[in-house]
Amino acid sequence: MRVALVVDIVRQEEKLLVKALNERNVPYDVLNVAQEPLPFNRALGRYDVAIIRAVSMYRSLYAAAVLEGAGVHTINSTDVISTAGDKILTYSKLFKAGIQIPESIIAMSPDAVMKAYEQMSFPLIDKPPIGSWGRMVSLIRDILEGKTIIEHREMMGNSALKVHIVQEYVTGKNRDIRCIVMGNELLGCYARNIPSNEWRANVALGGTPSPLEIDQGLKEITLKAAGIVNGEFISIDVLEHQSRGYLINELNDVPEFKGFMLATGIDVPSRLVDYIVTRYS
């Protein structure tokens, strides 16, 4: 078998994937789409599997599309990336399937956002449908802060960033939970604890990873959420609501796993390469 590892930058995680491929003697090529063009060419069919790891959602999406065109199995697929890469499209599928999400109102103009703020009481969260690492995810305490956010978002060049997900502020245990599902298996979960000078748990913003015991409810909701979008290797961001319990905040189709490995001790790249070899060679 031959594997393509699609990247746009090589982070620690991609280095660990390369190491795991080498250790198992799996032939592979690193395709850096930030440097090399991708032709629609049947020759790409020499790869059995492509692991899609570009940080940019659009690079991941389009690289997967070109490779799928040549008959390559991509992890994840274009379908998964296009859904998980957009929080509104993700919520649509989860909500339809009866999976709990934070209460959310979608608003697509400044007037509509003002109405959405009125309908959702303060403090509330406002975030765009695309983005990562907590960027532009805003905690809004009153209408004045809300007006500032609306103004700033109207200045954005990308139309998707002018769309607002107005959402209930889910507070509970000062943490969020991140889980990884591989195939039909829940690989593990860990907690990301919110630092004292933040309200978000992103590791990039100072959130600290710690181990977490997985109960039946967490296992069920994460496997169900991954199954709904057909995620093959996907990370799931879970919030804990004081009365409603676990809510799915979002799905990530290019899972980061540094913090996960630190907190759980699970060797994600080795498990992924084993999974690919067992399933696709």
Ligand SMILES: Nc1ncnc2c1ncn2[C@@H]1O[C@H](COP(=O)(O)OP(=O)(O)OP(=O)(O)O)[C@@H](O)[C@H]1O
């Ligand atoms: N409705 C909410 N209630 C409480 N906290 C929230 C809510 N939405 C987001 N957060 C906090 O903000 C963080 C970033 O939000 P979110 O995961 O939606 O954005 P992101 O930019 O896609 O982040 P990531 O790169 O971690 O996937 C979450 O991990 C969580 O700690």
